[in-house]
Amino acid sequence: MTDRLDGPQDPRGDLARGSSPGPHDASPASGGASPAPGGASGATRPAGDDGEVHPALSDVRSEDPRAPAAAPEVATAGPAAPGAAPAPARRSRLGPPPTMATLFLLPSLVLLGAMVLYPIGYSVYRSLYGANEKTFVGLDNYAAIFTDSSTLTTIRNNLIWVVVAPLLVTVIGLIFAVLTERIRWATAFKLIVFMPMAVSLLASGVIFRLVYEQDPDRGVANAVISSVSGVFGGGQGYPDARPRGGDQSPVAAEGRAVVSRQPARPGQPVLLPLVGVKPADLASAAPAKAAQPAPGELTGTVWVDFTQGGGGRTNQVDGTEKGLAGMTVEAVQDGAVRAEATTEADGTFRFTGLAPGDYVVRLPQSNFEAAFNGLSWLGPTLITPAIIGAFIWVWAGFAMVLIAAGLSAIPRDALEAARIDGATEWQVFRLITVPLLSPVLLVVLVTMIINTLKVFDLVFVIAPGSVQPNANVIALEMWRVSFGGGGNQGLGSALAIFLLILVLPFMILNIRRFRRDNQ
Amino acid sequence: MTAPTLGAPPRSALGRIVDRVGGGVLQVLLVLIGVFWLIPTLGLFVVSIREEAANNSSGWWTVFTKPAELTLSSYSSLLASGFTSSFWNTVLIALPSTILVIGIAAMAAYAFAWMEFPGRDALFLVVVALLVVPIQIALIPIAKLYGALGIFGSIPGVVLFHVAFGLPFAIFLLRNFFAGIPASLLEAARMDGAGEWKIFSTVVFPLAKPAVASLGIFQFLWVWNDLLVALVFANTENQPMTKALQSQMRQFGTNVDILAPGAFLSLIIPLILFFAFQRYFVQGMMAGSVK
Numbered sequence: 150m151t152d153r154l155d156g157p158q159d160p161r162g163d164l165a166r167g168s169s170p171g172p173h174d175a176s177p178a179s180g181g182a183s184p185a186p187g188g189a190s191g192a193t194r195p196a197g198d199d200g201e202v203h204p205a206l207s208d209v210r211s212e213d214p215r216a217p218a219a220a221p222e223v224a225t226a227g228p229a230a231p232g233a234a235p236a237p238a239r240r241s242r243l244g245p246p247p248t249m250a251t252l253f254l255l256p257s258l259v260l261l262g263a264m265v266l267y268p269i270g271y272s273v274y275r276s277l278y279g280a281n282e283k284t285f286v287g288l289d290n291y292a293a294i295f296t297d298s299s300t301l302t303t304i305r306n307n308l309i310w311v312v313v314a315p316l317l318v319t320v321i322g323l324i325f326a327v328l329t330e331r332i333r334w335a336t337a338f339k340l341i342v343f344m345p346m347a348v349s350l351l352a353s354g355v356i357f358r359l360v361y362e363q364d365p366d367r368g369v370a371n372a373v374i375s376s377v378s379g380v381f382g383g384g385q386g387y388p389d390a391r392p393r394g395g396d397q398s399p400v401a402a403e404g405r406a407v408v409s410r411q412p413a414r415p416g417q418p419v420l421l422p423l424v425g426v427k428p429a430d431l432a433s434a435a436p437a438k439a440a441q442p443a444p445g446e447l448t449g450t451v452w453v454d455f456t457q458g459g460g461g462r463t464n465q466v467d468g469t470e471k472g473l474a475g476m477t478v479e480a481v482q483d484g485a486v487r488a489e490a491t492t493e494a495d496g497t498f499r500f501t502g503l504a505p506g507d508y509v510v511r512l513p514q515s516n517f518e519a520a521f522n523g524l525s526w527l528g529p530t531l532i533t534p535a536i537i538g539a540f541i542w543v544w545a546g547f548a549m550v551l552i553a554a555g556l557s558a559i560p561r562d563a564l565e566a567a568r569i570d571g572a573t574e575w576q577v578f579r580l581i582t583v584p585l586l587s588p589v590l591l592v593v594l595v596t597m598i599i600n601t602l603k604v605f606d607l608v609f610v611i612a613p614g615s616v617q618p619n620a621n622v623i624a625l626e627m628w629r630v631s632f633g634g635g636g637n638q639g640l641g642s643a644l645a646i647f648l649l650i651l652v653l654p655f656m657i658l659n660i661r662r663f664r665r666d667n668q
Numbered sequence: 669m670t671a672p673t674l675g676a677p678p679r680s681a682l683g684r685i686v687d688r689v690g691g692g693v694l695q696v697l698l699v700l701i702g703v704f705w706l707i708p709t710l711g712l713f714v715v716s717i718r719e720e721a722a723n724n725s726s727g728w729w730t731v732f733t734k735p736a737e738l739t740l741s742s743y744s745s746l747l748a749s750g751f752t753s754s755f756w757n758t759v760l761i762a763l764p765s766t767i768l769v770i771g772i773a774a775m776a777a778y779a780f781a782w783m784e785f786p787g788r789d790a791l792f793l794v795v796v797a798l799l800v801v802p803i804q805i806a807l808i809p810i811a812k813l814y815g816a817l818g819i820f821g822s823i824p825g826v827v828l829f830h831v832a833f834g835l836p837f838a839i840f841l842l843r844n845f846f847a848g849i850p851a852s853l854l855e856a857a858r859m860d861g862a863g864e865w866k867i868f869s870t871v872v873f874p875l876a877k878p879a880v881a882s883l884g885i886f887q888f889l890w891v892w893n894d895l896l897v898a899l900v901f902a903n904t905e906n907q908p909m910t911k912a913l914q915s916q917m918r919q920f921g922t923n924v925d926i927l928a929p930g931a932f933l934s935l936i937i938p939l940i941l942f943f944a945f946q947r948y949f950v951q952g953m954m955a956g957s958v959k
Contacts, residue, residue, distance in 0.1 A: 250784070253779035257773065257775070260828075264806060272806075272809060275808060341706055344705075347889060348893070349894075350895065359708075367726070628807070641807075656800050659800065660797055663796050
């Protein structure tokens with residue numbers, strides 16, 4: 150059952166994905182630019198040349214000694230090994246008349262013609278008209294794409310997607326593939342990481358809406374961050390606490406810190422009353438207690454000087470008033486911090502072993518910094534990185550499985566030879582493994598580039614309505630202006646054509662590769 | 669991958685480094701990554717079987733200390749809300765789309781692989797070119813066409829769209845497989861006087877079962893998971909699960925009790941298919957990534 154994720158895999162279909170580089174191609178671009186050997190085009194080839202029917206993909210490997218050896222099967226696991234199959238030469242002798250072929254092709258041709266080819270033509274035509282399909286606007290819709298600030302945002306976002314996401318997916322896939330190479334339970338790991346590919350992008354979107362909930366008590370992403378930042382001492386957080394206004398208060402604000410007005414001496418309790426703390430923050434707070442004087446110790450109380458329901462005395466610790474736990478308190482003398490203490494649940498604190506003298510008691514700024522309330526993943530700033538995170542979750546398994554297949558096809562002797570020559574492991578990886586993998590890495594990269602160009606569902610589902618303008622991408626904007634209330638199918642058609650133009654290089658790459666492989 | 673044997677050369681450079689650092693660290697690391705990958709889906713599942721009030725007040729992970737909060741009420745209220753009809757719409761869209769693509773593409777692939785006709789190579793290049801065409805290009809023209817034909821919003825319209833856009837990849841995949849079938853088999857059948865249809869249906873197609881299985885699984889899941897086509901071409905009455913759920917996304921916070929069980933139900937079938945036919949699934953998905 151699980152052999153496929155486990156065993157050596159041929160990363161087949163690379164031609165379909167439009168990228169597998171040829172023997173000497175450093176990049177898909179150079180691959181696309183190099184002329185097809187032989188120059189003969191498939192279209193003009195004599196009908197008798199039956200070399201065509203060789204599956205393109207296994208040929209790619211066989212002509213490249215450096216490329217990972219081709220696994221026996223190309224597109225499918227099956228009895229036939231297309232690469233080894235003899236060209237069905239001379240079959241035309243017994244072959245059927247061309248009219249027969251027409252019958253077999255007819256349904257496909259009708260559907261492809263009516264629903265794929267004709268729409269391309271119609272979209273070009275429609276893109277020259279405005280929202281009203283009778284108004285000819287020339288190239289105005291295309292001009293609008295590059296001048297309107299909202300479409301420029303979508304192009305910028307798509308650019309971020311295309312640059313960042315494919316690279317991350319490929320690198321993560323490579324790391325996973327290498328790490329799982331020697332693990333016994335690699336199949337289980339691969340199953341888990343590959344699983345998101347079976348799930349609809351809509352369900353993935355719902356899943357990540359839950360992950361990215363801002364409240365650390367609900368969203369798992371922020372829960373993890375807050376527990377980590379809690380470990381490393383994040384702000385305790387009474388962001389709204391402040392001294393009572395007016396001159397009667399024994400404390401005063403000093404910047405964002407709070408200091409005692411009167412000099413404090415050991416043996417003399419200090420009162421540090423604050424107000425403005427939200428009742429919600431005090432739900433679990435204990436009643437405050439006045440600190441007991443102790444010889445040689447500087448003691449005091451930090452509390453909320455506010456009796457709920459009224460009746461409390463100002464600047465006195467009354468029975469029901471709440472202590473502020475966990476406040477950092479500093480004893481300052483001549484501008485230098487001499488000692489530091491933390492308040493108990495009842496708001497009391499004590500400094501022991503202070504030299505006699507006058508001190509200023511200070512509640513430093515850190516007490517008044519907000520506690521971690523969660524990153525707003527779904528806010529305007531982080532939304533695109535957040536969705537790219539979900540994209541990686543979906544696609545890393547694909548990259549991993551493909552790269553692992555390539556990895557298992559690397560000839561061992563090449564690696565061993567390098568080691569015998571004294572190469573370090575890192576050198577072997579960087580100078581031999583990665584170059585030998587480069588055809589597969591490019592397949593993954595190009596597949597992801599095509600995917601990110603067309604990304605729609607994840608953005609549409611994860612970005613909340615109010616943030617969608619910030620997260621917008623071309624495919625989503627195309628839908629929005631055409632069907633989602635934009636009401637401008639002229640602009641929508643122009644956006645669709647724009648998208649087609651963006652994938653055109655990969656289409657050309659496909660055709661070139663296919664023709665070369667079938668020479 | 670062959671089972672590691674004693675003295676076998678390390679499989680890669682990093683593999684050897686990893687050996688030196690210690691397999692234990694690696695194992696722990698991979699377990700952590702695996703857990704990390706599972707947590708989002710696990711979260712969706714737990715949210716879907718937790719009381720609504722509990723979901724509103726605390727994180728789903730607290731359920732492990734309070735299992736009393738578990739309930740199936742979200743599922744029963746979801747089913748009572750008419751979600752089942754969108755489930756059946758999904759089935760009614762996905763099954764015919766898959767069967768039609770296989771049938772129509774197999775015929776074309778047979779012609780491309782084993783028949784002679786003028787312009788065959790050029791035509792096949794067109795198919796190769798169409799592999800990467802974004803479906804956005806067809807949304808507006810086909811919506812207009814369907815309007816004229818009177819099938820806009822209907823299930824046949826959605827199916828037809830999926831079939832058309834599934835064809836290039838299906839033809840490409842099947843043609844490559846068909847071409848690998850030994851010519852002698854076909855020659856023998858022709859000698860026996862079998863017609864083209866008979867050769868196709870009794871010799872070639874049965875031999876291509878693995879390819880057909882990959883294609884079928886891939887196409888089925890592609891259609892099952894589609895949102896965009898349904899969004900444009902299916903009306904509310906004929907909408908599949910993805911569109912039904914999407915319409916609830918606007919009030920995500922208050923609709924979690926519908927969205928979580930709905931999303932989970934929608935991914936149950938793909939997950940079952942994934943684990944049952946993993947071999948074909950991986951093949952189809954990888955080969956189909958071109959979309």
